[in-house]
Amino acid sequence: MKVLVCVSSKTGNTLKVASAIQEALPDAELYKVENAPPSASYDLIFMGFWVDKGTADEKAQEYMATIGSKKVALFATLGAYPDSAHADDSLKNAAALLPDCEIEGRYICQGAIDPKLIAWMEKLPSEHPHSPDEARRKRWADAASHPDAQDCQRAADWAVELYQRIASFQGGVAVSG
Ligand SMILES: Cc1cc2nc3c(=O)[nH]c(=O)nc-3n(C[C@H](O)[C@H](O)[C@H](O)COP(=O)(O)O)c2cc1C
Structure with missing residues (x-):
C-alpha cells in the first residue's frame, strides 16, 4: 500500500x-x-x-x-x-x-502559537473578539509546549x-x- x-x-x-x-x-x-x-x-x-x-x-x-x-x-x-x-x-x-x-x-x-501573532493580539483593543483575557493567555501558554x-x-x-x-x-x- x-x-x-x-x-x-x-x-x-x-x-x-x-x-x-x-x-x-x-x-x-x-x-x-x-x-x-x-x-x-x-x-x-x-x-x-x-x-x-x-x-x-x-x-x-x-x-x-x-x-x-x-x-x-x-x-x-x-x-x-x-x-x-x-x-x-x-x-x-x-x-x-x-x-x-x-x-x-x-x-x-x-x-505553539507564533509569538508574532501573540504580540499582535496583545495590542488589540479590549472590544476586539481576539483581545487577550486570562483564559486566552492561559491557552496560549498551554499551547507553547506542544x-x-x-x-x-x-x-x-x-x-x-x-x-x-x-x-x-x-x-x-x-x-x-
Ligand atoms: C494566522 C494564524 C491563524 C490562526 N488561526 C487559528 C485558529 O483559527 N484556531 C486555532 O485554534 N489556532 C489558530 N492558529 C494557531 C495555529 O493553528 C497553531 O499555532 C499551529 O500549531 C501552527 O502550526 P505550524 O507550526 O505547523 O504552522 C493560528 C495561527 C496563525 C499564525
Missing part, C-alpha cells in the same frame, strides 16, 4: 507530527505541501494542516483541492485545546473540503492503527476486534 504524508506547516508544529507519523510508517513518503507529488498514485494520504480561522490553512486547502477520490486521514495542530468544539469544527470544516474522499480518521493536538513527545507518540499510534486497519481490508481480509 502506497502511503503519502503531506503536510502544510508554517512554524514547524505540524511538521513534527508529520515526522512522527512517517517514522511510525517506514514505507510512507513525507512531503511538505509545497513539494508534494500528485496524490493519484497513493492508496492512503495522511493530510496535515495547521488550523487557520477554524479550517485547514490555505496551502493545505490548495493541495486538498487536487485530491480526487481517495482514502484520507486528516491530522492538524491548533492553538485551541484539542478537545474543544473549535478543534472538532476545524476538522469537520477540513473534511468538508474533501467531499469525494473517504475520511478514514482524524487527529488533532495543540501547537506538540510534545506525548502528542507525537499518540499521532504515531493513531497512524499505525489506521494503516493496519486499511491494509487488512486492502488485502481482502477484515480483521475482527
Whole structure:
C-alpha cells in the first residue's frame, strides 16, 4: 500500500507530527505541501494542516483541492485545546473540503502559537473578539509546549492503527476486534 504524508506547516508544529507519523510508517513518503507529488498514485494520504480561522490553512486547502477520490486521514495542530468544539469544527470544516474522499480518521493536538501573532493580539483593543483575557493567555501558554513527545507518540499510534486497519481490508481480509 502506497502511503503519502503531506503536510502544510508554517512554524514547524505540524511538521513534527508529520515526522512522527512517517517514522511510525517506514514505507510512507513525507512531503511538505509545497513539494508534494500528485496524490493519484497513493492508496492512503495522511493530510496535515495547521488550523487557520477554524479550517485547514490555505496551502493545505490548495493541495486538498487536487485530491480526487481517495482514502484520507486528516491530522492538524491548533492553538485551541484539542478537545474543544473549535478543534472538532476545524476538522469537520477540513473534511468538508474533501467531499469525494473517504475520511478514514482524524487527529488533532495543540501547537505553539507564533509569538508574532501573540504580540499582535496583545495590542488589540479590549472590544476586539481576539483581545487577550486570562483564559486566552492561559491557552496560549498551554499551547507553547506542544506538540510534545506525548502528542507525537499518540499521532504515531493513531497512524499505525489506521494503516493496519486499511491494509487488512486492502488485502481482502477484515480483521475482527
Ligand atoms: C494566522 C494564524 C491563524 C490562526 N488561526 C487559528 C485558529 O483559527 N484556531 C486555532 O485554534 N489556532 C489558530 N492558529 C494557531 C495555529 O493553528 C497553531 O499555532 C499551529 O500549531 C501552527 O502550526 P505550524 O507550526 O505547523 O504552522 C493560528 C495561527 C496563525 C499564525
